[in-house]
Amino acid sequence: MKNIRILIVENTELMREALQLLLEGNGFAVNPNDVLRSSEQAMRRIDVGIPYDLIITELDMPGVTGINLLKHAVQSKPETKGLLLGLDLDTSYGLQCQTEAKKVGVLCLEKPINPNHFNATIQKLLL
Numbered sequence: 001m002k003n004i005r006i007l008i009v010e011n012t013e014l015m016r017e018a019l020q021l022l023l024e025g026n027g028f029a030v031n032p033n034d035v036l037r038s039s040e041q042a043m044r045r046i047d048v049g050i051p052y053d054l055i056i057t058e059l060d061m062p063g064v065t066g067i068n069l070l071k072h073a074v075q076s077k078p079e080t081k082g083l084l085l086g087l088d089l090d091t092s093y094g095l096q097c098q099t100e101a102k103k104v105g106v107l108c109l110e111k112p113i114n115p116n117h118f119n120a121t122i123q124k125l126l127l
Contacts, residue, residue, distance in 0.1 A: 004028060004126055005050075008035045009042045009057040009069060010085075018113075019056055026119055039064035046073050052080055054125060059086030059097055059108075067097055070106050081125040082106030085113065 006028060010016045016037065020030045034052075036042050039061045046052070055073050057066040064072075070082040084101050088094050089110045098108045109121055 004053045006030055006034060007042060007045070007052045007055045007057075009037075009039055009055065009061065009066070011037050011058060011061055013037070015058070022113075022115055022118055023122070026122065028122075038062070039066065039069040042069055043072055046076050051077060054081045054083065054122070056083045056085065059084050059089075059094075067100050067104070070101070071104050074104050074106070083121060083125060084108045085111055087111050 006023060008016055008019050008030065010019060016035050020035055023030050036045075039057065040063055042055070042057070043064060052073065055070060057069050059066045061069065066084050066086070070084060073080045073082065082104065084097065084106055086094060086097065086108065087110070089098060089108055101108050107121060107125065109118060
């Protein structure tokens, strides 16, 4: 598969591992250094110029929210694709975040994640 650099930013270890396994199961190589637990860590990597093709992050990250991380990433490198994961995307907060995500040009996916839907979304974003 094409050399695609993916950043996973998720505060829950089990979810980080699950996302990495799903991606690797679909032929994507995920560098363990690109699997992070905080948005602040991710922003530092983006700020030093590490070019990511795709960033997958949780909506409700502590500190810098997932949507703000993706806004920052897209401002730094407009061709960066983003996937925002969240619970209850049909609440008023979730709908507001989806509106913001559309403005930034990233997609949203509700948790718990359906592996088939996740895989189709990744293919849509990258291929």
